[in-house]
Amino acid sequence: MALSDSNIVKLTPDVSAAAYRTAPHNIEAEQSLLGAILVNNDAFYRVSDFLEPKHFFEPIHQLIFETAGSIIRAGKVATPVTLKTFVPADTDLGGITVSQYLARLAAEATTIINAHDYGRTIYDLALRRDLIRIGEDMVNVAYDAPVDFAPRAQIEDAERRLYELAEAGRYDGGFQKFGQALTVAIDMAAAAYKRDGNLSGLASGLRDMDTKMGGLQPSDLIILAGRPAMGKTALATNIAYNVARSWRGEHQADGTVKSVNGGVVGFFSLEMSAEQLATRILSERTGISSSAIRRGGISESDFEQIRDHAIEMQHLPFHVDDTGGLSIAQLMARARRLKRQKGLDLLIIDYIQLLSGSGKRSDNRVQEITEITTSLKALAKELNVPIIALSQLSRQVEARDDKRPQLSDLRESGSIEQDADVVLFVFREEYYLENKKPREGTEEFFKWQTEMAAAHGKAEVIIGKQRHGPTGTIKLAFESSVTRFADLAEDGHLPDRI
Numbered sequence: 001m002a003l004s005d006s007n008i009v010k011l012t013p014d015v016s017a018a019a020y021r022t023a024p025h026n027i028e029a030e031q032s033l034l035g036a037i038l039v040n041n042d043a044f045y046r047v048s049d050f051l052e053p054k055h056f057f058e059p060i061h062q063l064i065f066e067t068a069g070s071i072i073r074a075g076k077v078a079t080p081v082t083l084k085t086f087v088p089a090d091t092d093l094g095g096i097t098v099s100q101y102l103a104r105l106a107a108e109a110t111t112i113i114n115a116h117d118y119g120r121t122i123y124d125l126a127l128r129r130d131l132i133r134i135g136e137d138m139v140n141v142a143y144d145a146p147v148d149f150a151p152r153a154q155i156e157d158a159e160r161r162l163y164e165l166a167e168a169g170r171y172d173g174g175f176q177k178f179g180q181a182l183t184v185a186i187d188m189a190a191a192a193y194k195r196d197g198n199l200s201g202l203a204s205g206l207r208d209m210d211t212k213m214g215g216l217q218p219s220d221l222i223i224l225a226g227r228p229a230m231g232k233t234a235l236a237t238n239i240a241y242n243v244a245r246s247w248r249g250e251h252q253a254d255g256t257v258k259s260v261n262g263g264v265v266g267f268f269s270l271e272m273s274a275e276q277l278a279t280r281i282l283s284e285r286t287g288i289s290s291s292a293i294r295r296g297g298i299s300e301s302d303f304e305q306i307r308d309h310a311i312e313m314q315h316l317p318f319h320v321d322d323t324g325g326l327s328i329a330q331l332m333a334r335a336r337r338l339k340r341q342k343g344l345d346l347l348i349i350d351y352i353q354l355l356s357g358s359g360k361r362s363d364n365r366v367q368e369i370t371e372i373t374t375s376l377k378a379l380a381k382e383l384n385v386p387i388i389a390l391s392q393l394s395r396q397v398e399a400r401d402d403k404r405p406q407l408s409d410l411r412e413s414g415s416i417e418q419d420a421d422v423v424l425f426v427f428r429e430e431y432y433l434e435n436k437k438p439r440e441g442t443e444e445f446f447k448w449q450t451e452m453a454a455a456h457g458k459a460e461v462i463i464g465k466q467r468h469g470p471t472g473t474i475k476l477a478f479e480s481s482v483t484r485f486a487d488l489a490e491d492g493h494l495p496d497r498i
Contacts, residue, residue: 024128025057026121033118034064035109038080038102041072043112047119055126060091064102080106127165134161156333163336202263202346202386205242207487208474212463213422216243216346216386220467221377223352223416225391226405226426227398231459232390233272234280234483235426236348239388240265241281243346244318263345263385264317266338268331270354274322278313284484285309317342327356328375339383347383349376351390352416373419391416393425403432407464423465428478430455459485 036043053066067086068078076082080102093101110118138158145154201215216222216239226232246262269277283290286305292298293306319338326334331349338344349355357368373389380387393409405425410417417423433452438444459478463471477486 023057023132024125026125027058029118029121029125030056030058030061031105031108032110033115033122034061034068035105035107036112036115036118037065037068038078038083038106039109040112041068041078043115044069044072044078046112046115051119051123055123057122057125057129060087060093060101063087064105130165134158134165152330156330159333159337160329163340202243203246204239205246206239206474206476206485208476209461212472212474213466213469216388217421217468218384218386219381220386220421221373221380221419222386222388222422222424223391223410223420224388224424224426225393225410225416227393227403229431230426230428231478231480231483231485232426233350234284234478235461235485236350236388236390237267237277237281237483238284238485240267240318240346240348241284241316244316247317247345249343257343259343259345264343265319266335266344266347267318267320268326268334268347268349269320269322270324270326271350272322274320277320277322280483281313282306282309283482285313287482287484289481290483324354325356326354328372331355332375332379335379335383339385344383344385347380347385347387349387349389351392352376353392370415373416377419377421403427403429404460404462405464417465420465421467422463425462425464427460427462428455428458429460430458458488 033043033047048069051065053062053069056062056065064083064087067083071078071082071086080099083102084099087098087102089098091098096104138154141149141154142151145151201213201217201220203210203215204213224232224236243263244265247259247264248261249257250260251257267277272280279290279293282288283293286302286309288298288302288306292302298306319342321334323330335344335347352369352372355372357371376387376389391410393405397403397405397409404427407417407423410423430452433448433455436448438448457477457479459476461474461476463469463474465471475488477488478484479486
């Protein structure tokens with residue numbers, strides 16, 4: 001190997017044929033950074049929060065950086081003298097010894113001021129090599145895949161690896177002046193002031209729920225649970241529509257669009273088709289029952305109303321995926337893709353029990369649900385969006401006199417309660433009373449009528465768990481014919497029509 005003009009050893013691979021391309025690298029940048037570290041150990045701390053040994057192209061440079069880091073973290077001084085005993089003496093360095101190579105690195109070191117820039121250069125080139133590896137793996141697997149290997153599985157794996165690459169090793173982070181933190185806090189307060197309801201999180205569009213929860217908080221996993229026919233899907237679609245309808249974005253300097261109010265919604269409808277979901281939302285907005293819309297039992301004016309609302313809803317940032325039988329890995333890949341391509345501020349999954357684990361079908365359903373909820377919590381943090389995941393409750397609710405759900409009803413479902421930041425239960429006493437109608441004319445019938453009158457058109461959302469706020473019960477109005485939740489009227493006031 002030959003020396004460069006600056007007498008630093010060139011550690012470029014011996015490429016004999018021009019047809020072979022070497023992976024992107026910059027040996028001089030690696031040598032300059034290592035030299036700066038050996039001269040002034042403070043240079044290490046300028047890059048150690050994002051740069052790792054694996055990001056260096058040359059194996060000897062990986063070893064020098066890792067060893068120097070270990071010495072510096074131990075409170076000792078890393079110099080050519082202290083380092084040479086940790087590097088194998090028989091290392092091939094183009095005819096010079098380890099001691100000579102380390103001494104030359106230090107002698108030709110550049111200023112510590114450039115350390116961060118050299119670190120970024122090394123890191124960016126490592127990213128490009130990782131991209132090449134992912135691309136090569138895709139090609140090789142596609143050529144050599146067995147017959148029973150699904151191409152979609154390879155696509156999802158490649159998407160996952162690319163997303164991890166995009167999100168890992170950011171240059172920002174670390175300590176900051178308290179003044180900077182104050183500025184961020186003031187900016188958050190200003191954003192909350194501008195947002196509907198002056199909330200720190202996304203407004204659900206339901207006043208009392210937003211008051212209790214402060215809105216839907218980023219990175220929270222919110223479990224919305226209940227027995228069948230309680231209105232879980234109706235509440236989720238109501239919230240989704242309210243968030244999408246309120247969306248307002250601002251174009252940023254880098255060409256992206258930032259949500260300043262409302263949000264972009266992704267809805268995984270594993271039970272209903274996209275058309276059924278759209279019919280539900282149209283029914284909720286127009287006040288025309290979904291059964292009437294489906295069977296065509298509507299007037300001309302009804303149809304015009306439906307058409308007008310449909311035109312308005314076409315432009316909402318509301319994205320629906322109604323693919324059945326998704327695995328948690330597929331769902332995560334699609335959510336990442338939506339975030340990357342369209343943006344994402346709220347993700348809704350209807351419902352958890354219809355998802356499968358990432359591996360083969362497990363006999364232990366509790367373990368599978370545990371994997372699903374743990375993955376959903378990780379996804380909420382990764383994408384920094386609230387995730388509302390619907391869940392069925394066990395039948396033990398039906399065996400109690402008081403049918404109101406409680407956290408113990410989730411225990412059969414593994415770690416749902418543990419992984420959730422918020423657990424909401426939907427409960428409608430009216431539903432249970434309807435099934436207990438006594439014979440007319442009896443004393444029990446008159447008592448039942450009184451109870452039905454008190455429960456009619458009302459629902460409860462019970463906050464069973466809230467990591468950052470109070471628990472309690474939120475009373476809402478519910479119109480079953482159009483599956484619409486709304487705020488209950490305060491004394492002397494009518495509820496706002498959303």
